[in-house]
Structures are given as structure tokens and as C-alpha cells.
Amino acid sequence: MNINISNANGEPIYLQIANQIKTLILEGKLKEGDALPSMRILATELRISFMTTKRAYEELERDGFIESYTGRGSFVKAQNLEIYREEQLKRIESLLVEASDTAQKAGITMQELHELLDLVNGGE
Amino acid sequence: MNINISNANGEPIYLQIANQIKTLILEGKLKEGDALPSMRILATELRISFMTTKRAYEELERDGFIESYTGRGSFVKAQNLEIYREEQLKRIESLLVEASDTAQKAGITMQELHELLDLVNGGE
DNA sequence: TAATTGTATATATAGAGGTTATACAATTCA
DNA sequence: TGAATTGTATAACCTCTATATATACAATTA
Numbered sequence: 001m002n003i004n005i006s007n008a009n010g011e012p013i014y015l016q017i018a019n020q021i022k023t024l025i026l027e028g029k030l031k032e033g034d035a036l037p038s039m040r041i042l043a044t045e046l047r048i049s050f051m052t053t054k055r056a057y058e059e060l061e062r063d064g065f066i067e068s069y070t071g072r073g074s075f076v077k078a079q080n081l082e083i084y085r086e087e088q089l090k091r092i093e094s095l096l097v098e099a100s101d102t103a104q105k106a107g108i109t110m111q112e113l114h115e116l117l118d119l120v121n122g123g124e
Numbered sequence: 125m126n127i128n129i130s131n132a133n134g135e136p137i138y139l140q141i142a143n144q145i146k147t148l149i150l151e152g153k154l155k156e157g158d159a160l161p162s163m164r165i166l167a168t169e170l171r172i173s174f175m176t177t178k179r180a181y182e183e184l185e186r187d188g189f190i191e192s193y194t195g196r197g198s199f200v201k202a203q204n205l206e207i208y209r210e211e212q213l214k215r216i217e218s219l220l221v222e223a224s225d226t227a228q229k230a231g232i233t234m235q236e237l238h239e240l241l242d243l244v245n246g247g248e
Numbered sequence: 249t250a251a252t253t254g255t256a257t258a259t260a261t262a263g264a265g266g267t268t269a270t271a272c273a274a275t276t277c278a
Numbered sequence: 279t280g281a282a283t284t285g286t287a288t289a290a291c292c293t294c295t296a297t298a299t300a301t302a303c304a305a306t307t308a
Contacts, residue, residue, distance in 0.1 A: 048298080193285070
């Protein structure tokens with residue numbers, strides 16, 4: 001496991017860890033059943049408290065990416081991409097609701113909103 | 125000026141004040157040149173520190189809705205609706221960028237994004 | 249049974265946000 | 279001109295939240 005953390009970064013350590021592991025899983029570099037390093041070992045490698053690695057793993061567990069068992073370790077779960085997709089859709093929906101509300105108050109039309117959406121998508 | 129504040133509400137007092145005045149201006153109930161109550165008078169009415177009303181007025185000033193002059197008072201500015209619109213467009217753009225990025229990572233297509241946008245707009 | 253793994257509870261620490269107090273400066277107006 | 283009124287500036291206080299940690303406990307492994 002190649003995890004890199006930076007103090008300079010404003011992002012909290014536990015999120016840096018969780019996000020990097022999440023990416024490895026989504027990219028298929030970590031697969032169902034794969035064992036993650038134990039919380040204590042990873043913490044020692046990164047020279048941080050193992051409670052911080054625990055926090056990272058909790059985050060991943062909460063999001064359905066891994067499972068942990070006392071005495072055994074932590075393992076990558078079968079990825080339910082459909083559930084992940086649904087969760088992201090919910091997040092996107094709330095963003096769009098806010099955008100839509102703001103637009104309405106400012107007299108910005110739906111057509112403009114759609115055009116803007118195409119515009120920001122093109123720019124990547 | 126009929127301003128209502130609530131402690132029960134999680135929204136900070138200075139924002140409650142600023143938003144209510146902002147709405148009055150956008151609805152045309154307060155017009156260019158109209159005098160706002162002095163910070164101290166409004167604070168006394170609302171039984172809060174006048175630094176909190178000042179904070180509210182600063183917010184409104186920052187957003188271009190009012191102007192304040194030492195010794196004279198605070199007044200509604202000529203509304204530049206075009207500037208307001210541009211600012212809201214910027215806010216909307218950043219929301220759409222985030223939505224678009226999230227969609228891309230989750231394999232959600234632009235078409236779905238557009239459909240979702242229509243959907244959330246219809247529901248109001 | 250010793251070592252390893254995850255869990256639970258409590259604590260410290262820092263930082264941000266919101267509200268307030270107090271002293272200062274400019275304008276008004278009697 | 280001088281008192282009253284208005285906005286400004288700086289600092290302090292309080293609360294809440296988030297981050298990271300320490301330490302004791304429980305389950306599994308080998």
C-alpha cells in the first residue's frame with residue numbers, strides 16, 4: 001500500500017488516507033477480499049496515531065468500501081457499484097437543487113443553466 | 125423595518141438580518157436611497173449587540189446592496205442587477221463544476237445530468 | 249497462551265464562527 | 279461650537295466542532 005500523507009495539505013490525515021484507498025478500490029487496484037494493512041501497521045508506517053488510521057477505515061466502512069473484524073483485520077468488500085452510483089446521484093441532486101434555486105431567484109433561465117452545465121463540463 | 129430574528133433557528137443572527145433586508149431590496153420594498161435604521165437603533169429593537177447589526181450591514185455592503193457613511197447612516201444603493209446576476213452565475217458555476225466532476229467519477233453521463241437538472245427544477 | 253487485530257471511551261488541542269465590549273472618528277443639527 | 283448621533287476598528291470572549299491522540303478492553307489467530 002502506497003499511501004502518502006502531507007501535513008502541508010489542509011486536508012485532514014484521516015481523509016487523505018480514506019480517499020487514497022477509495023481511489024485504489026474504484027480503480028480496481030484493490031479487489032474484493034484483499035486485506036488492508038492493519039490499522040497499527042499502517043499507523044506506524046505513516047508515523048501517526050493508529051486511532052487516525054482507525055478513523056480512516058471507519059470512513060471507508062461507512063461508505064461501504066471495506067469491512068473490519070476484531071482480531072482478523074480489514075478487507076475490501078464486494079463493490080456494489082450501483083449503490084455507489086446512487087449515492088453520488090444524491091449528492092449531485094442536492095447540488096443541482098441549490099443551483100436551480102439560486103438561478104430562479106436571480107432570474108436565470110433553465111436554458112442558461114443547461115448551457116452553463118455543458119460549458120463547465122467541456123472545460124476539463 | 126420589520127425584522128424578525130429567532131434564536132431557535134440555527135442560522136446566525138447577522139445572516140438572518142442581512143437576508144431579510146436583502147429580500148426587501150430585491151422585492152423592491154426598499155429602494156435606492158432609502159435609509160436603513162441606524163445600527164444602534166436596530167440593535168436596541170432586536171435586543172442584541174449593535175456589533176451584530178454592524179456585521180449584518182457589512183454583509184450587505186460587501187454584496188453591493190447598501191452603503192454606509194460615518195455620522196450619516198446606511199442607505200440602499202442603486203441596484204446593479206447585472207452585477208448581482210453575474211455573482212449568482214459564478215456561484216452556480218462552481219456548483220455545476222462539482223456536480224460535473226462527481227458525475228464523471230461515478231460514470232454518470234452528461235445526458236443523465238441534464239435530465240436530473242430538469243427533474244429538480246420541475247419539483248418546485 | 250502470547251501476539252495481533254479491531255473496538256470503545258475519554259481527553260487534549262487547535263481553529264473557526266458568532267457575539268459582544270469598548271474606544272475612536274465623522275457627521276449632523278440645535 | 280458642542281452635544282448627540284452615526285459608523286469604524288480592534289480586541290476579547292465563548293461556544294462548538296473537528297482532528298488527533300492515549301489507554302484500556304475484546305476477539306481472533308497461530
